[in-house]
Amino acid sequence: MQKPLKFEITHRLPGTLARAGVIRTPHGDIQTPAFIVGGTNATVKSLTPEMIRDFGGQSVLANTYHLMLRPGADIVAQAGGLSTFMHFDGPTFTDSGGFQVFSLGVAYKKGIDAVAHTEKGDAQKASASAEQLVKITDKGVHFRSHFDGQKLFMTPESSMELQHKIGADIHMAFDECPAPLAPYSYIVESLSRTHTWAERCLTKHQDLNAEHDAEGQPRQALFGIVQGARHEELRKRSAEFLGAREFDGYGIGGVFESGEIPTVVKWTNQTLPESKPKHLLGMGAQPMDLFLGVEYGVDTFDCVAPTRQARNGALFTYDGRMNIKKQQYRKDFTPIDNECPCYTCQHFTRAYLNHLFHADEILASTLASIHNEYFIVSTVDRIRGSIKDSSFFELKKDFLTRYYASQPKFLALLSL
RNA sequence: GCAGGGUUGGUAGAGUGGUCAAUUACAUCAGACUGUAAAUCUGACGGCGUACGCCUACGGGGGUUCAAAUCCCUCACCCUGCA
Numbered sequence: 469m470q471k472p473l474k475f476e477i478t479h480r481l482p483g484t485l486a487r488a489g490v491i492r493t494p495h496g497d498i499q500t501p502a503f504i505v506g507g508t509n510a511t512v513k514s515l516t517p518e519m520i521r522d523f524g525g526q527s528v529l530a531n532t533y534h535l536m537l538r539p540g541a542d543i544v545a546q547a548g549g550l551s552t553f554m555h556f557d558g559p560t561f562t563d564s565g566g567f568q569v570f571s572l573g574v575a576y577k578k579g580i581d582a583v584a585h586t587e588k589g590d591a592q593k594a595s596a597s598a599e600q601l602v603k604i605t606d607k608g609v610h611f612r613s614h615f616d617g618q619k620l621f622m623t624p625e626s627s628m629e630l631q632h633k634i635g636a637d638i639h640m641a642f643d644e645c646p647a648p649l650a651p652y653s654y655i656v657e658s659l660s661r662t663h664t665w666a667e668r669c670l671t672k673h674q675d676l677n678a679e680h681d682a683e684g685q686p687r688q689a690l691f692g693i694v695q696g697a698r699h700e701e702l703r704k705r706s707a708e709f710l711g712a713r714e715f716d717g718y719g720i721g722g723v724f725e726s727g728e729i730p731t732v733v734k735w736t737n738q739t740l741p742e743s744k745p746k747h748l749l750g751m752g753a754q755p756m757d758l759f760l761g762v763e764y765g766v767d768t769f770d771c772v773a774p775t776r777q778a779r780n781g782a783l784f785t786y787d788g789r790m791n792i793k794k795q796q797y798r799k800d801f802t803p804i805d806n807e808c809p810c811y812t813c814q815h816f817t818r819a820y821l822n823h824l825f826h827a828d829e830i831l832a833s834t835l836a837s838i839h840n841e842y843f844i845v846s847t848v849d850r851i852r853g854s855i856k857d858s859s860f861f862e863l864k865k866d867f868l869t870r871y872y873a874s875q876p877k878f879l880a881l882l883s884l
Numbered sequence: 885g886c887a888g889g890g891u892u893g894g895u896a897g898a899g900u901g902g903u904c905a906a907u908u909a910c911a912u913c914a915g916a917c918u919g920u921a922a923a924u925c926u927g928a929c930g931g932c933g934u935a936c937g938c939c940u941a942c943g944g945g946g947g948u949u950c951a952a953a954u955c956c957c958u959c960a961c962c963c964u965g966c967a
Contacts, residue, residue, distance in 0.1 A: 508920050529919075567919045580918075614921045721919070750919035757918075772920045779923045833923055
């Protein structure tokens with residue numbers, strides 16, 4: 469009985485949880501640490517798979533909830549599975565829909581940031597009165613489609629069935645992502661539900677893998693998702709509970725800030741089995757996340773911010789983030805970043821990008837996304853290299869002091 | 885020449901006596917964006933001031949009125965018919 473996934477750790481960074489290695493999947497290897505590119509709708513918005521390869525993207529993460537609604541998991545299955553359907557031949561992940569419990573629930577029409585950072589009283593008041601598309605029960609989650617209002621019910625079992633139809637290499641357990649400022653008692657209740665669901669996911673997943681065996685199809689992998697919000701005892705409880713079970717790897721879920729990685733991620737990863745891959749769900753919008761994540765044991769990241777921000781004109785440079793739409797770049801005939809070897813920086817100027825954004829041309833999204841993805845993916849690649857040659861802390865200090873030079877608030881947080 | 889219609893903030897275009905510094909859209913400017921509800925969202929957008937506010941403004945000039953972008957007269961320009 470073959471394992472669907474092998475994880476080999478090749479290097480460790482003494483005194484930290486950081487390691488480098490490789491995840492082997494039926495669709496190929498992922499050199500870790502790695503940034504997994506956000507491809508929610510079976511597409512990395514505005515990019516072709518060739519572009520993804522070109523900027524160094526090793527793997528793509530799609531979303532079960534979104535693909536269930538459009539085009540439907542059966543259609544993806546009939547197409548030959550996610551990889552064939554979207555013409556990306558590398559390793560793929562699917563998220564379970566658990567995050568949509570949050571984003572279409574308490575965060576609906578308010579935004580993640582608002583729910584994560586407003587005062588507790590305000591957040592509760594807001595969520596009590598606000599419109600939501602989600603109703604959570606122990607059995608599963610009732611969704612109303614954000615497209616047409618159609619009623620849907622997703623359970624751990626149905627999420628597994630959908631993910632097996634979609635056929636990515638690595639699946640995520642169906643979890644509840646709770647609002648980070650929800651009352652402690654609610655977080656406890658939610659965590660218990662997430663654990664029960666994780667066991668149900670695992671059972672269903674093993675059944676489905678048995679079917680794959682019978683059909684001579686490759687097995688698929690399942691990651692359990694650790695929750696527990698910002699509470700040490702809950703994070704550790706969750707990591708112990710899930711760590712004791714036969715998951716192929718683990719996702720670190722929830723909503724928290726970059727500065728909390730050294731606590732929340734550490735509690736989680738020092739408790740989970742060392743030998744399993746750890747995926748930090750949804751984080752990687754800025755370099756700090758990547759360095760801190762790796763330092764505290766993260767093997768893979770995914771984040772939609774690089775492409776979303778690219779579409780909105782916010783571009784990474786080694787000296788911090790810039791807004792390319794600003795007037796000051798109208799006649800700036802230099803690349804986004806002089807040191808960047810990406811396709812966009814090799815061939816186009818800030819003035820041209822500025823023009824494309826103002827003219828509302830779709831190429832703006834493509835060129836900007838190539839650059840932002842290259843920036844993040846290559847940064848993780850450099851971090852991986854720095855673990856192998858033990859220059860991690862040097863790279864971390866050089867990179868972050870430069871990137872955050874104008875943001876003393878962050879620099880202080882990093883204590884470089 | 886006669887008759888009718890029109891001229892509003894960067895643009896288009898509402899508004900026909902006070903609640904109008906003037907709806908709205910676009911453009912412009914700034915900010916946000918972390919398991920994608922997102923090529924999205926928020927804010928500013930006559931001048932000065934943090935603000936109460938003050939000043940200047942709805943083609944020009946004059947008038948009526950407590951009060952005019954809105955009513956009247958006149959001038960300029962544009963459009964449409966008839967000559």
